[in-house]
Amino acid sequence: MLNNPLLLVCLAIGCGALLGRISFKKVSLGVAGVLFAGVVWGYLEPAVKPPDALSTFGLALFVYAIGLSSSDLLFDTWSHGGWRYILIPPTAIGAAFGVAMVASRLLNIPASTAAGVFAGALTNTPSLAAATTALGQRGAEATLGYAIAYPLGVLIPILMLAWPFRCETASAGDTLASAAIVVHNVKEPGEAVGGLLERYALSVRFARCVRGDEQFALTGYSVIKNGDIVTVVGLSDDVRNATEILGVESGIDVLHDRSQLDYRRIFVSNPAVCGKTLRQVGLFRTYEGIVTRIRRGDRDFIPNAETTIMPGDRLRVIAPRENLSAISKYIGDSYHEASEFNILTFGLGLAMGIALGTVEISLPVGIGTFEIGPVAGCLVAALILGALGRTGPLTWYLPYGASMSLRQLGLVVFLACAGIKAGALLHSAPINLSVLVAGACITTVSCLVTIVMARMIAGKSWPFIGGVLSGVQTQPAVLGFAVGRCGNERVEAGYTAVFPLSMLLKIVFVQIFLMVMNS
Numbered sequence: 001m002l003n004n005p006l007l008l009v010c011l012a013i014g015c016g017a018l019l020g021r022i023s024f025k026k027v028s029l030g031v032a033g034v035l036f037a038g039v040v041w042g043y044l045e046p047a048v049k050p051p052d053a054l055s056t057f058g059l060a061l062f063v064y065a066i067g068l069s070s071s072d073l074l075f076d077t078w079s080h081g082g083w084r085y086i087l088i089p090p091t092a093i094g095a096a097f098g099v100a101m102v103a104s105r106l107l108n109i110p111a112s113t114a115a116g117v118f119a120g121a122l123t124n125t126p127s128l129a130a131a132t133t134a135l136g137q138r139g140a141e142a143t144l145g146y147a148i149a150y151p152l153g154v155l156i157p158i159l160m161l162a163w164p165f166r167c168e169t170a171s172a173g174d175t176l177a178s179a180a181i182v183v184h185n186v187k188e189p190g191e192a193v194g195g196l197l198e199r200y201a202l203s204v205r206f207a208r209c210v211r212g213d214e215q216f217a218l219t220g221y222s223v224i225k226n227g228d229i230v231t232v233v234g235l236s237d238d239v240r241n242a243t244e245i246l247g248v249e250s251g252i253d254v255l256h257d258r259s260q261l262d263y264r265r266i267f268v269s270n271p272a273v274c275g276k277t278l279r280q281v282g283l284f285r286t287y288e289g290i291v292t293r294i295r296r297g298d299r300d301f302i303p304n305a306e307t308t309i310m311p312g313d314r315l316r317v318i319a320p321r322e323n324l325s326a327i328s329k330y331i332g333d334s335y336h337e338a339s340e341f342n343i344l345t346f347g348l349g350l351a352m353g354i355a356l357g358t359v360e361i362s363l364p365v366g367i368g369t370f371e372i373g374p375v376a377g378c379l380v381a382a383l384i385l386g387a388l389g390r391t392g393p394l395t396w397y398l399p400y401g402a403s404m405s406l407r408q409l410g411l412v413v414f415l416a417c418a419g420i421k422a423g424a425l426l427h428s429a430p431i432n433l434s435v436l437v438a439g440a441c442i443t444t445v446s447c448l449v450t451i452v453m454a455r456m457i458a459g460k461s462w463p464f465i466g467g468v469l470s471g472v473q474t475q476p477a478v479l480g481f482a483v484g485r486c487g488n489e490r491v492e493a494g495y496t497a498v499f500p501l502s503m504l505l506k507i508v509f510v511q512i513f514l515m516v517m518n519s
Contacts, residue, residue, distance in 0.1 A: 005050045005420075012038040012416035031480030034412050035154055038419020039426070046427040048420070055417035060378040061410030062476055063499070064350055065403045067382025068396065070496040085468065085494075088453045089502040092472050096122060096446040097509050103438040104517065109145075111517035115510055116145030117435055121442035123153040123475040127506040134514050147425035148432060149439025150418075156443045157469050157478045160451065164462045165485045176293055176300050177236045178207075180254040183228045184247035194220035196246070204234035204242045205302045207292045207318055208254070208261050215260040217290045217318055220305070229254055233292045234302055262321040265295070268313040269332030271342070275389035275397055279305040287327050289319025297400045308389060312339070312399035341402040345394050349385050353378030376503040383496070411476050446472065454494070462486070467494025472502045 016034030042048075096118070104114035112135050119128040119142070131142045186196065193206045197220070206218040210229040216222075224230055229250050232242050243249050268274060273281050283289045294303050295314040309315070317327055357377025372380075385396040398406065450472045454465040466482035471494060482491045 003045075003048055005048050005054075008041055008045060008048050008420060009038075009050050009054070009413065009416045012041050012419060013412045015041070016412070016416065016419075031408075031411060031415065031477065031484065034415040035419040035477050036151070038416045039151060039423040040419075042420035042423020042425075043427045044423075045420075046424040049424065050417040050420055055414055055421075056374055058410045058413030058417065059375050059476065060350065060354065062407050062414060063375055063379040063410075064353060064382045065398060065407035065410065066492060066496065067379045068349075068386040068398050069400075069403050070492045071383045071386025084457050085454075085497040086501055088450055088457075088468060089472055089498050089505055091453060092446045092449040093122070093502065093505045093509055095449045096442045097513060099442050099445045100438070100513060101516070103441055107434040107438055109434055109438060110141065111514060112141040113145040113432075113435065114438065114517065115514050116142030116147075117149045117439050118442060118513055119506070119510055120146035120149030121153045121439040122446060122506055123150055123473055124503065124506040127510040131510045131514060134511055144425060145435055145439075147422045148435045149442070150422050152436070152439050153443045153473065154475060154477050156440065157447050157473055157475065158481050160447050161462075161466050161469065161478070161482060165466065165482070175236070176233055176302070177239045178231060178233050178255055179239045179243055180229055180231050180250035180252065181243050182247045182250045183224055183226055183230060185245065186224060186226055190223040190225040192220065193218050193222050193224065196224075200242075200245050202242050202245070203238040203302070204232040205292050207231040207233055207290070210252075210254055210257075215257070217261060217284065217288060219284050219290060231255055258321070260320065261318055262324050263292075263316060263318040264324050264328065266315045266317055266328050266331045266333045267335055268309050268311055268315060269334040269337035270330065271311075271393075271395050273309055273331055274311045274395045275308060277306050277308055278303055281309065283317065283319070283327060287319055287323040287330075289317050289323060289327050291315045291317055297404075310397050310400065311341070311395070312401055339399060339401050341398050342395055345385075345396050346398070348394075349381055349396060350378060352385075353381035356381055372504055372507065376500060376507075379496075379500055379503070383500070411480055415477055415480075443473075458494075461490065463490035464494040467491035467496075468498055469494075471495040471498035474499060474502050474506065 013034055016031075016037035018033070019037050020031055020033030022033075100114060100118040100121075103109070104111065104117075109117065112131075115131040115135070116128060119131055128142060128146045135142055196202065197204075197206075206222070206224075208231050209216055209218050209222065209224055211225070211227075218224070218230065226247075229252065230246070231254055232239055234242070278291055283291065291303055293300050293316040294307065294309075295316070296310060296312075315331065317324070317331075319327055354374040354377055357372050357374040359372075359377075361372070388396060390396070447469060450469050451465060454468045458464050458468070463482065463486035466486065467479065467490065470476075470478035470482055470491075479491065479495050
């Protein structure tokens with residue numbers, strides 16, 4: 001029965017989930033347990049080999065879902081000085097390259113095996129593929145070095161992050177607060193909301209205004225006057241600051257008054273509005289309604305006119321009571337439809353990424369050509385498509401729930417396949433102490449350089465540093481560990497900032513390594 005590769009993959013996933021739940025002093029493997037369970041099953045059943053296409057598709061699925069959901073955050077990070085993070089991969093991988101050169105010569109490791117150790121210590125299968133292609137019949141020696149070094153390439157960064165992560169908890173985002181303010185401190189005859197936000201650097205969202213017996217929703221162009229009662233939404237400190245600047249907190253319960261204006265949480269499920277900004281959707285122009293907050297996954301945040309609406313978002317809309325039903329119909333408000341994803345754009349996006357990975361790129365000075373591979377191709381395609389959002393009627397985004405499910409499925413399938421293959425190789429090959437030492441040195445130096453540089457740039461934001469480290473290692477198990485401890489957004493921002501360049505550099509460096517060692 002165990003001769004069925006798919007059965008072995010499923011057993012590795014199930015056993016790995018149990019292994020990942022074991023905690024010692026608040027430290028656990030999390031989803032990385034699937035990899036180590038796969039190693040055990042591969043060692044016990046070395047003749048059973050999962051299809052290579054299954055492993056590749058799992059990882060491609062994972063990075064494609066990550067890229068789509070993280071593209072906006074990545075480009076926002078780069079536009080606010082985050083371009084400095086692209087200095088980390090060449091420095092860290094260059095340091096690893098130097099260690100690999102020195103260690104292979106000092107420990108008398110053959111160039112073919114050392115190339116595999118370099119790829120395994122940095123846990124990068126595409127670079128192994130590039131090495132085996134360049135080595136031809138000696139490619140098995142590189143694969144052996146890869147299998148020995150790979151487990152350390154996963155375990156060492158997890159151990160390095162375990163201590164600083166001990167106090168981290170999965171973040172569900174900051175809690176938003178609301179307040180009703182009696183306005184006293186605006187200039188007569190009145191000031192526009194947009195002007196007030198800019199002049200006082202307020203980080204709140206104005207929702208409604210009560211003026212005498214009249215109530216209306218507020219936009220950036222709305223004018224408020226002294227004596228008005230306005231409601232604002234934002235973080236607690238920002239709401240308190242706005243109250244002090246504009247006037248005093250109202251004693252009238254305006255927040256729950258639904259006599260003229262009503263409010264409702266509405267699911268975004270209509271493809272016609274997905275991928276558009278709030279300005280493009282134009283709720284106020286058509287329905288006199290505004291969006292005061294958006295809940296995406298477990299996080300609430302304050303939107304602005306340029307905020308892009310994603311499928312599965314929950315919009316808090318305030319509008320005249322008679323218009324709310326029409327707004328709900330326009331936005332969709334179907335949980336069932338919000339949980340589905342567009343199979344057409346999903347398939348096209350993956351196909352474009354896989355095709356991009358097959359394009360041959362020439363190296364300088366006649367070294368040769370290489371391909372970035374389907375995994376890196378899918379990530380690059382996802383980042384571009386996620387930044388576009390829409391192409392005519394086609395929406396590239398994935399609903400939040402579908403994205404989380406697809407990335408988790410792809411991740412555990414890849415980890416199970418990779419672990420089984422590594423375990424099978426360890427079963428038939430003697431453990432070479434020199435190879436283990438070289439692999440440990442390469443991984444350790446790469447991780448230390450990454451952490452030091454990331455801390456110099458990002459400060460003490462360990463979730464972000466963990467994402468950068470997992471991106472430089474191009475290691476989903478490390479990413480899964482970091483996400484399990486710290487939540488998604490901060491970790492994945494660091495991961496996507498460095499992953500594409502790290503993937504490309506490893507493919508190039510391993511081929512340069514072989515050229516130098518064989519010269």
